[in-house]
């Protein structure tokens with residue numbers, strides 16, 4: 001799907017080249033090629049690095065959404081709305097800059113259209129829990145309950161930024177329906193937990209409907225996403241359509257790891273269990289899985305992984321382990337590749353005594 005769109009972009013670029021008959025021949029053909037690929041330019045922005053983030057090495061395959069937020073900072077009654085919003089913009093940048101808090105966003109936007117980038121595009125910001133790896137987080141200085149948050153200047157900058165990111169990272173320039181709780185992109189990962197899997201221009205309320213409502217009812221989703229698509233077309237690119245729920249859900253998995261036994265004695269076998277759930281689980285092959293590096297744990301005896309459950313939406317792999325000596329150690333995360341995206345499990349601890 002993404003490759004088809006990219007191909008269309010190249011065809012457009014080629015058409016542009018042939019119509020420029022009077023342009024002098026470039027000395028570096030690659031430089032000229034790069035110049036010809038239709039793409040909105042990055043908007044003007046400041047750079048203030050955030051404290052917390054995760055090195056991501058992300059690719060367009062693994063990034064599927066832009067999540068829009070409002071900062072919801074303190075509101076002082078004695079100040080005007082304009083002053084409050086401007087203070088909030090600066091305050092949130094300082095908040096994310098601090099190393100002692102575990103939250104950040106890729107971008108913070110101000111009421112006058114200012115954009116401050118705080119996390120590199122290829123890295124993961126700590127903005128919206130389970131959805132971080134696959135998304136960009138944009139914090140707009142303001143309040144979801146106040147319509148005056150959405151100044152023309154802020155919205156215009158947000159259009160520009162989203163158009164740039166949608167083309168570069170091949171993100172659909174549409175607002176998907178539903179939330180983690182309901183709608184076509186909702187997925188249950190166990191009896192108690194649901195997740196949102198939609199792609200495109202997403203609101204925080206869709207990812208975490210249990211505790212978030214931003215950017216709120218005053219955010220003009222329809223008009224906004226139409227403007228992002230218009231902007232993309234102005235630069236000669238074609239907006240990417242939303243994938244169908246079947247396409248999205250067919251590649252979703254959520255993986256967990258655990259040690260099957262409660263207590264382990266020296267020399268006795270115990271089991272590392274990797275569980276992969278979700279509609280795409282059955283399609284995961286052994287070569288799509290990177291198991292933890294067991295060799296870093298001294299004296300550990302490791303069997304080959306065995307598939308002990310295999311259904312369309314549930315796959316379990318087990319590895320039998322043993323260690324002749326007592327001690328405590330951590331087994332690192334497994335990584336599972338699905339639809340171009342890496343899903344990490346948590347690490348698990350073992351005590352042998």
Ligand SMILES: [Zn+2]
Pocket residue numbers: 068069070204212214
């Ligand atoms: Zn939010």
